Amino acid sequence: MRLITTYFLVFLITVIQAFSNKSHTNNWAVLVDTSRFWFNYRHVANVLSIYRSVKRLGIPDSQIILMIADDMACNPRNPRPATVFNNADQHINVYGDDVEVDYRGYEVTVENFVRLLTGRLPPGTPRSKQLLSDEGSNVLIYLTGHGGDGFLKFQDSEEITSQEMADALEQMWQKQRYNEIFFMIDTCQAASMYERFYSPNILAVGSSLVGEDSLSHHVDSSIGVYIIDRYTYYALEFLEKVNPQSDRSLSEFLKVCPKSVCISTVGVRKDLYNRDPSRVPITDFFGSVRPIDILHDITNVTLVQRKRAKSKKPKAKPKKYMYVDPLVNFNSLNV
């Protein structure tokens, strides 16, 4: 009797564990650049670097929300139009040929960002602008711009505080809009943004601690701007070596920019995350799970003529259509 009960309990526990260990079923990415103006070129390069990696590793455009506050690639000041490079030697064009920006220009506001995360968008919002994640989604959130202690500036005119950020993520949790979140932020005093998080399953990394500034990497003297930030530059370098089948772990990514190259200290928040980062593959957040089955034989299918419903209306008289005059005739107006 006791044996049966023990076996039954063990069975129950495994079943419950199996149910609670929901593996993630899809991946989403929310990549935000919050700075405007030509001299903030590097922030756009930052966000596009992550976009490029995420797309390369498999997340489709329909599941990436890219928010860029200003146009750098097609800016008339850019001597290399339609390109954004991460390097003064033009190694990688992170803008690419098939980029799709969902929120751009004046649309990148705190309100739109929070509405996007919480899913409270006005009716009529197109699908590409909605974060349609569910409880099995692993969401990668990347923010870059100018930040301070406890806030992030949007377009130099408004701010989002760390408390608002934490509340938005909590709303996401309550509405079961994510399975796990990987929160990356590359700004000055980045760590202050994730200090207030209180929802579970969030792993956060920031490019600098409170009181430190994140620095830019180098100047491109042919354009005359700082071209990329240090943390993202080295993160991109790491991600370029990752491919969709790679088994690099998240903890390797968390160590990507030591103080010797980044000058600021990379901050990590692990207490809300219940898995061990060294066992989590990086593609859990940067790549995408898509079950694909490849067909080898082609099946012939006969076409079925769709039966059109017999219209009971009497056949309408054929209308006579015409083109109108291209412009109003002045003589016909009573002048």
Place this chain on the structure above:
Amino acid sequence: MGLLTDPSTGQGKFVKILLKYYVHACILLYVSGVLWFLAIAYPNMNANTYFSENALLPGLVKSQFREDREASRYHEEFLDEMKKYPDSIPYPWLLAKFKQIGLDAYMHNFTLASPFNRKDKFSGKNVYGILRAPRGSSAEALVLSTPFRPSSSPHPPTEPSIAIMLAFAKYANKEKYWAKDIIFLITEHEQVGVQAWLEAYYGVTCGSENILDHGDLKGRGGAIQAAINLELHSERIGQMDIKIEGLNGQLPNLDLFNLASKMCSKEGVYQTFKNRGHFYTRKPLLEWWNYFKNMLTMMATQATGIPNGNHGLFHRFGIQALTLEGFEQSKATGSSRIWFVGIGRIIEGVFRSLNNLLERFHQSFFFYLLPSSDRYISISIYIPSVCLMVGTMFIKACARWFKMIETNSEGKNLETSAIRVDKIIITFLTTHFFGVLISNVPQFVAQYPTLSQYETNIKVFYPLLASVVLLTVLPLFVSIRHCKKSMELLNILAMLELGTTLICISMNNFSLGLFCGIISVPAALVINPSNCRVCSYFQRFLWFLIHPLNILVCIVMINTYYLFPEENLDVILFRGWDATMQSIIFSIVDSMIYGNWLYGVITNIFIPNWLCFWIVSFSVFKEGETIKDSDKEKKE
């Protein structure tokens, strides 16, 4: 004491203190104002210049200008071409060059009618080419302008500027990174040409009607954000002077000045402001004196309201502009000279930084004084000096008012009959009416064709002088100067007017406000309606000296003496008188063509105000008058 208490219920404590000590307070305030003004030049009171606008990113881009050979070639060709046109602009060659480079070339015709003889007309031509931004939409533009000076011009030559401008245009046309159109403008007839071009661009008339006919422009580049005026006198530049003073004392944004300054230092050319460069000395007093001299030079230029370069006319349109004047000889010993390559790189650096800007200049200061090219004095530091000086006027007016009320209330019965308010208002308005008349004398004269045979000097200046002199006898016709109370009230009104005017002027043109304040405030403080004969004569004498015309004559004479120290006294006097006439004529002409408000303000406000004080100083009454009146009432 509250704001809403009835003043007639009695005097509060504060008023008693005021009445007792106002003279001391005025003297103290005036002296502290002057001392403050002297102190602001001291390095500890002001700050180093810095870049406020992050978007400029000056000097970050590698310069790529290499068209110096082209510039030399253009220079030679242009000198040849100028020989064919001894008096006017060689516009066919310039148009052809612009077209060859690939710009949209246009010509602009304008006509100037002489303000005093409308039949005399002068025509001029400006030539300009627009470089269209490769991927832009012609919504914004930058201007690079040069005044064309024919060989007969008294000013130093500017052909190298035109050469470098063409070379820069050729270089810039090949580049892909311009976000704004660049307008290359070559103007004729110094400031008239630029004014005509700007008026045509914006479709306005800034001065009087029918004087400057600005014609029409066929090509535009959108809203102009900034302008750089080049006056290079030689191909090799040893000293680059930056000029910023504009029309009516307006200054460009300090960031633009900093940008030009930085680009010049980057190329290694000796960069000066007001022809004075950096100096290093250990003695603080000498340092202060150098800064103060520099500041005074800048204020002297700013006070006249006349721009010292073509850039000054851009400011009123919201376009930040300055002039780069290049000299071959430099004041500094051992400084290197730069050639066309260096000049081209300076221009390229400035324009690339201006190109980076997305917004108009709004971060840095628009009101400042520069004791040197790397230090600035912002409005918050210099305005207290004028405020302190002018505060004396208000305090004295306040005190005299309370005193008048006090004596009124003691007298009790119908003392208001002693103050003829209506007559005072009439007097006040009459003085201003005469002021308006004087300011319109030149225009009256211009409309009479019979007078056209006379020279401008004679037909404009002498009537003006005559009317001003005639007005000095006005006090004799004012009957109420026998009444002390009325004179007190007039005095208060005049003081309030002077104070308000000085403050308003200092907001726009601090230098003018300060100089007028320093001179007129102490004299105005002295004027009181008094019955002491000696005091009266002293007041009249002092106030006579303060007349705007007298001050002008003084300044011009001193200036003439400085310029021609070796001449005899009578020659100096003659020249000085001539110069005074010329300066008044020029001031009138400036106001009619450019809208310079100096002449208008002096004739419409300062002269009537001077008259009011003059009338007060002529107040004649006996001591016992007031008591007699009240006795009369008691009897009745």
Place this chain on the structure above:
Amino acid sequence: MIYSLTFLIILANYGSVFCYEGSIDEELLIKPLQSNQVYAHFQFSTKWDIDPEKETFRHSSLFPRPIGELIQRFDIQELHVTLTGGLWRYEKWGYPVVDAATGAEVLAWFKPGSDVDTNWKLLANSLSGLFCASLNFIDDLNTIKPEFSFRPRGVVDSKFINSSHVRYANLPHEIVCTENLTPWKKLLPCDSKTGLASLLNSGHIHNTRYHSVGLHLRPVCRDKSCESLSLELQQTVSLVYDYLILGTKNWSLRKLFGQGVNRKCVLVNKSDIYVDTTLTDVELEPAPDKTVTSIRGGQTTVLQKYEVTNTFLNIYAKYQNADVVPLNLPPPLHANQYLSGYGQERGGIVTKIYNNHWKELDVVLLQNIPWFIPIYLHTLKVVSNGKELKPLQLRYIPARQRIRPNYLEVLLRLPARTSTSVVIDFDYVFLKWQEYPPDANFGFHIGSAVISCYLPVAKNYTAVPWDMTLISDSFNASRNGYLVEIRTENLIITLPTPDFSMPYNVICLACTVVALAFGPLHNITTRKLILKSNKKVQLVEKIKKLLNSLSKTKEE
């Protein structure tokens, strides 16, 4: 495996349109312009022979499905969307095939009986998602219903046109970049893998003085009798390259687009390239397949035709006289727009129209001025070479603050060979704090004016006639007149901008003033005034008084 089979079965049950009724054609027109520029115009025309009124748009094979959904959901009859960067310079380049203003422009005709306002707003949102552009900023604040300027280009069933069914909006501040091209390319049948669309490489086509991406949808006659309809979708890309930026005058497809044409897209009917060799003495390699001469409206044009086949095609042009600076003859009609006045109090908008034709021309001038620029109709002045002109008709709907923009339409008869200025004055107003954009000191945009005219000559004219679809249909297509819709420049106006760093100072000042006024008021209304003796009180007595008052309070 099972999934794929199920999918195919489902498709088979509904599939009935595998035989496509219609045609898809793609054409490229390359025209060297008088100044040192080359004009390249792509046109991808999809014609679908269905009745737009009866079709449900649920199944489409080659017609892009997203567009079909838009038509069906929002009852669209006609739609024109353009996204443009750079400015088309009419005085130097003549007339483009499709006129487009800088920024984004959306013009839509809705079917009668539909709720136009709601549909318009929803349409703008959907388009913003479809094209990755901020078209969702289109709302009542910048939408107008022009009466004369725009007429339906497609077929209609009655001559009476109700202008309450049209909506027009422009967003001058929109930029166009690769992110707009990517979804646009996805609407093409072969995407950008093969065919002429393979030339559209963003790094090259954005390196131009003018580039415009457009989508034009309209119902057309299926055949000559015009008793049944077809749906026509034209996707256009207009580009103007500059020789100085390219580096050389000898262009080639490789130089312009980064590569030659891959091969013909299998789904396409016609795939042709036309090179205009009228004005220039140019040698083309390889030799063209055919030479076409078009006489249209009195102007002769010589074009070289290339047909794209399944082989790789790169056209190389070599100029004989590379250093000739050409003479520029302006077209019959062109216009500019600029702001007049200075300061922040009042100003004026001036539209200058140049009529270089030897006869008078009738034009319609349309201005869509934002609500924060209050214009005054009584200041409207039309001056033509010094003489005042009276407009033939005038339509004006004044703006209401924060509700609708200014709509002004002026019908003019321009005298021959004149330049006419249309001037209207306005005031500068203050906006509310929140209404300033993040880059407030940049200024605000005023969109371009639209000047429509029915030109009698086809000088420098390349547009396709209304009853035709393809560029090849425009050859020898003389008509009574040729419609141009000239767009002018956008304007940037600097409104009085507050200092956004001042809120703390302002609050302090305001509070101080309120306190100064409040204090005495409160005192007067609540305090009782009593007489106080003037005698001087000794210190000892003062202390006694104080102790007394203290003991009193203790007792209480």
